[in-house]
Amino acid sequence: MQTLNVDLGDRSYPIFIGTDLFHPDNLTPYIKGNQVLIVSNETVAPLYLEPLKAVLPAVQIDDVILPDGEKFKTLAQLNAVFDRLLECRHNRTTTLIALGGGVIGDMTGFAAACYQRGVNFIQIPTTLLSQVDSSVGGKTGVNHPLGKNMIGAFHQPQVVLASVDVLQTLPDRELSAGLAEVIKYGLVYDEGFLGWLETNMSGLIGRDASLLSYAIYRSCELKAEVVAQDEKESGVRALLNLGHTFGHAIESCQGYGNWLHGEAVAVGTVMAADLSQRLGWISSDDYQRVVQIMQAANLPVTAPRGMTPEEFMTLMSVDKKVVDGQLRLILLKALGKAVVTDQFDPAALQQTLTRFAA
Amino acid sequence: MQTLNVDLGDRSYPIFIGTDLFHPDNLTPYIKGNQVLIVSNETVAPLYLEPLKAVLPAVQIDDVILPDGEKFKTLAQLNAVFDRLLECRHNRTTTLIALGGGVIGDMTGFAAACYQRGVNFIQIPTTLLSQVDSSVGGKTGVNHPLGKNMIGAFHQPQVVLASVDVLQTLPDRELSAGLAEVIKYGLVYDEGFLGWLETNMSGLIGRDASLLSYAIYRSCELKAEVVAQDEKESGVRALLNLGHTFGHAIESCQGYGNWLHGEAVAVGTVMAADLSQRLGWISSDDYQRVVQIMQAANLPVTAPRGMTPEEFMTLMSVDKKVVDGQLRLILLKALGKAVVTDQFDPAALQQTLTRFAA
Numbered sequence: 001m002q003t004l005n006v007d008l009g010d011r012s013y014p015i016f017i018g019t020d021l022f023h024p025d026n027l028t029p030y031i032k033g034n035q036v037l038i039v040s041n042e043t044v045a046p047l048y049l050e051p052l053k054a055v056l057p058a059v060q061i062d063d064v065i066l067p068d069g070e071k072f073k074t075l076a077q078l079n080a081v082f083d084r085l086l087e088c089r090h091n092r093t094t095t096l097i098a099l100g101g102g103v104i105g106d107m108t109g110f111a112a113a114c115y116q117r118g119v120n121f122i123q124i125p126t127t128l129l130s131q132v133d134s135s136v137g138g139k140t141g142v143n144h145p146l147g148k149n150m151i152g153a154f155h156q157p158q159v160v161l162a163s164v165d166v167l168q169t170l171p172d173r174e175l176s177a178g179l180a181e182v183i184k185y186g187l188v189y190d191e192g193f194l195g196w197l198e199t200n201m202s203g204l205i206g207r208d209a210s211l212l213s214y215a216i217y218r219s220c221e222l223k224a225e226v227v228a229q230d231e232k233e234s235g236v237r238a239l240l241n242l243g244h245t246f247g248h249a250i251e252s253c254q255g256y257g258n259w260l261h262g263e264a265v266a267v268g269t270v271m272a273a274d275l276s277q278r279l280g281w282i283s284s285d286d287y288q289r290v291v292q293i294m295q296a297a298n299l300p301v302t303a304p305r306g307m308t309p310e311e312f313m314t315l316m317s318v319d320k321k322v323v324d325g326q327l328r329l330i331l332l333k334a335l336g337k338a339v340v341t342d343q344f345d346p347a348a349l350q351q352t353l354t355r356f357a358a
Numbered sequence: 359m360q361t362l363n364v365d366l367g368d369r370s371y372p373i374f375i376g377t378d379l380f381h382p383d384n385l386t387p388y389i390k391g392n393q394v395l396i397v398s399n400e401t402v403a404p405l406y407l408e409p410l411k412a413v414l415p416a417v418q419i420d421d422v423i424l425p426d427g428e429k430f431k432t433l434a435q436l437n438a439v440f441d442r443l444l445e446c447r448h449n450r451t452t453t454l455i456a457l458g459g460g461v462i463g464d465m466t467g468f469a470a471a472c473y474q475r476g477v478n479f480i481q482i483p484t485t486l487l488s489q490v491d492s493s494v495g496g497k498t499g500v501n502h503p504l505g506k507n508m509i510g511a512f513h514q515p516q517v518v519l520a521s522v523d524v525l526q527t528l529p530d531r532e533l534s535a536g537l538a539e540v541i542k543y544g545l546v547y548d549e550g551f552l553g554w555l556e557t558n559m560s561g562l563i564g565r566d567a568s569l570l571s572y573a574i575y576r577s578c579e580l581k582a583e584v585v586a587q588d589e590k591e592s593g594v595r596a597l598l599n600l601g602h603t604f605g606h607a608i609e610s611c612q613g614y615g616n617w618l619h620g621e622a623v624a625v626g627t628v629m630a631a632d633l634s635q636r637l638g639w640i641s642s643d644d645y646q647r648v649v650q651i652m653q654a655a656n657l658p659v660t661a662p663r664g665m666t667p668e669e670f671m672t673l674m675s676v677d678k679k680v681v682d683g684q685l686r687l688i689l690l691k692a693l694g695k696a697v698v699t700d701q702f703d704p705a706a707l708q709q710t711l712t713r714f715a716a
Contacts (some may be wrong), residue, residue: 079433079502086504089676114472115501117510141475144437146444150473154509318447 002217006136006224011156015135017217018355019209021163022048023054030122030158033093034059037109039081039149040099042069045125047169052099052124062088066104070251070261073103073143075151081111092116101127101174102134102261106152109140111278113155120316123160128178131162131264132219137227148248149316162216164209172298177262179204179297180243182215184269185222187290188239191336192230193291196217202295239338243269247338249315253307266299271356276332278348286335302356309353360575364494364582366514373518375574377567380406380521388480388516391451392417397439397466398457399426402484405527409483410457424462428609428619431461431501433509438467450474453516459485459532460492460619462708464510467498471513481518485528485622485645486536486570487521490543491578495585495595500670501679506606506674520574522567530656535620537562537655538601542571542627545648549694551576554650559654597683597696600688601627607673609664624657629714634690636706644693660714667711 001018016026040049044064053061056217064076064084064142085094098108098121105123112121125131141152167175181202186194196218197204203211223240230237247268251259273290276282305311316327327340329349359376374384394417399652403423405696411419412619419657422442443452456466458478463481470479488539500508525533537559544552554576555562561569581598588595609617617634634640661670674685686700687707 031557075433077435082502082509083504086502086508086676114499114509116508117497139475141472143442144440146441149442150444150474151472154475200635205576316446 004217004220004224004238004303006156006220007228008070008156011138013157013159014218015160015162017131017220018213019163019165021161021165022051024055024057025041025123026159027055028057029056030120031059031095032120033091033095035079035090035094036097037081037085037088037090037094037273038063038097038099039104039111040064041066041104043068043152044100044104044294045076046243047066048124048126048166049098052097054323065326066107068100068103070103070143071147073107075144077141078107078111079144080113081107085111085115090115090119092119093150094097094119096121098122099124099126100130101125105130105134106140106149107142107155109134109138109155110142110152111199113140113153118155120158121155122143123157125160125162126166128216129181129260130172130178131167131216132181132223134198135160135162136195136220136223137240148251153352162220164212164216168207173260173263175205175207176298177266178268179215180262180266180299182219183293183297184220184240184242184265185219187273187332187335188242188330189222189226189336190218190336191334193222194335196295198289198296201293205296205298224300238340239330240333242338243267243272245316245327245329246271246312247355249312250307251306252315253311254304263300265358266294267301267303268299270294270301271303272331273330274355275329275344275348275352278346278351279331280337281331281333286332289335307357309350309357312353360571362575362578362582364514364578364585366496369496369514371373371515371517373520373578374522375489375578376571377492377521377523379519379523380409382413382415384517384519385413385480386415387642389415389417389453390478390531391449391453392444393421393448394448394449394455395439395443395452396421396455396457396471397424397462398422399424399459399462401426402458406457406482406484406524408686411454412654413448418446420448423528424465426458426461428461428501433463433500433502436465436469436500439465440473443469443473443691446482448473448477449479452477454479455482456480457482457484458488459483460488464498464507465500466711467492467496467513467515468510471498471511472475476513478516479513482514482526483518483520485532486525486574486598487539487618489525489574490536490581491539493518493520494578494581495598499622506609519579522570524575525570526565531618531621533563534656535618535624538620538624538627538657540577541655542600543577543655545627545631545690545693546600546688546696547584547694548576549692551580552693556647556651556654559651563654563656596686596698597688600690600696601625601630602668603674603685603687604629605672606619607670608662608665610673611669612662617662621658624652624655625659625661625714628652628659629661629688629710630687631704632713633687633710636709637689638703639689639691640693644690648714665715667708667715670711
């Protein structure tokens with residue numbers, strides 16, 4: 001087991017990464033009161049709810065099982081968590097435990113942020129994507145029909161268990177979607193890590209536990225460094241959204257849940273690389289490396305059939321990175337070096353949209 | 359105009375108190391982006407929406423008018439605010455303005471806390487209660503069918519305008535309800551202020567502008583001192599809830615909105631005084647002073663007809679001040695000195711409940 005400490009002053013917390021993490025030592029010290037509510041979904045609960053309950057301390061343990069999928073990341077489902085908390089009379093010393101992927105993590109974290117104006121929570125992310133994305137940063141929230149993650153809060157967990165064991169039951173498509181985010185860390189911050197990923201991609205796809213552990217550790221470490229500098233995302237943290245502005249447009253257009261988040265981000269990252277190349281910031285070879293590593297991870301590299309440049313522009317204009325009407329994008333100055341900028345030729349953006357959506 | 363600065367480090371803000379406050383100087387410096395959403399209700403908007411718009415800077419100004427009343431302080435109504443923000447494409451530099459009483463203030467503040475994980479807001483409270491209660495403390499939120507204010511966040515405004523002018527159109531019953539909270543500040547922290555209120559109650563009921571301004575200023579000042587010490591309500595701030603545990607039970611039992619919050623708090627305060635007298639902490643004369651000042655402010659001093667001690671106990675057990683199953687109450691050690699305690703004879707509590715609800 002490896003431990004990564006996320007340094008946020010009095011909101012600091014550890015991430016435990018590796019195998020055999022379902023153990024009282026990893027949970028009991030982080031449960032302060034005598035009530036726990038486990039929030040999980042219909043896919044994950046049958047596999048891991050009982051094993052989790054078996055290692056919790058002897059407190060009042062309740063659970064709420066939500067339907068599985070991004071389309072259920074709504075205020076209505078959030079309210080189901082509040083219903084359960086109040087029916088079971090949980091007080092402000094309760095601890096919520098998120099047992100599931102990013103949707104469960106984001107909703108549970110947001111429920112914890114809002115219940116009685118803030119209670120503790122623990123994250124047990126069960127997808128690679130949520131292990132490398134939601135484990136660090138404290139972003140919680142739900143979607144709105146008019147925009148993804150538009151309603152939420154910053155709220156930090158007490159501890160995160162990133163178990164490589166649970167990844168053994170993850171569908172192939174979701175493993176690949178998680179690798180899209182891992183690749184993103186390399187592209188944004190660390191060309192060395194990108195090279196390591198290119199070398200080890202087949203082992204990662206083969207679910208080698210020690211390779212996965214290292215990929216998770218390094219991803220979380222890179223994200224933690226950035227979040228520690230910029231907890232509320234006013235500056236450098238925005239770089240983590242490489243591929244997300246294009247990607248969110250794809251997800252919105254397709255309806256949440258038809259494309260996996262990581263799949264949309266993979267295409268969005270390729271689009272950002274394409275635009276970066278058009279602006280003369282990266283070479284054609286660099287662009288090809290981006291395409292090839294996504295393909296090696298079994299990820300899509302073209303936008304959904306039938307999606308138009310106009311749809312992209314409309315959906316991107318509601319992105320949170322729009323400031324006073326000006327679209328800002330995360331682009332690549334080099335592999336391993338991203339920038340956030342509104343200084344790009346709109347004609348080049350149109351060319352990128354036309355290439356990927358026509 | 360008087361100014362009170364609420365000192366919360368980088369979340370500090372001013373409260374302007376007095377007449378003629380609808381002026382660009384009091385608003386423009388606190389609007390950072392170029393979008394504003396005014397949130398108001400059907401009662402207040404016809405009176406003050408246009409006067410407010412007339413003094414705002416030349417930015418995109420949208421509004422959303424909610425139904426009036428505590429029963430609309432719900433997640434569903436909150437979502438109407440999010441709908442409007444997204445329909446009108448407000449970005450994360452937007453400013454929300456709450457124009458209304460406590461319900462509008464709490465919901466607008468919570469919407470601002472959650473929209474894109476946090477945007478700015480300005481409070482223009484239009485009831486005496488919200489001027490002395492919601493102006494300081496940053497508590498925002500909505501109700502749940504199983505409990506009041508169970509879903510919310512701490513979120514501080516940029517500025518508060520506590521206009522005495524708008525109190526001239528306030529119904530008598532709501533003026534009295536506000537005075538219940540003003541009286542509470544005297545009872546909890548400041549016997550001198552309590553004496554001033556006893557002396558000036560008829561002038562306050564008569565809406566004398568300078569008396570009201572002082573009552574608002576001193577109430578907010580007392581609350582600000584406490585909140586500065588204890589922003590997240592882990593300690594001394596809990597004393598501000600004098601009368602609220604009993605009062606919330608009354609509100610829950612009657613259904614939100616039938617009793618005004620201040621009316622329920624008035625009865626709850628008298629009940630807390632009764633229990634304090636039974637415990638030998640205050641004298642019979644002290645208890646009578648509490649009853650008399652509430653009556654002088656035209657407030658009720660007995661629980662709703664038909665409400666039983668058992669109903670009180672059930673409803674009080676879901677109060678946020680319950681920790682690990684132990685009910686804690688705010689009681690009076692003297693007039694001007696409250697304590698939070700779970701050290702009271704349960705039999706004395708039963709006697710109080712039986713006296714007030716039988």
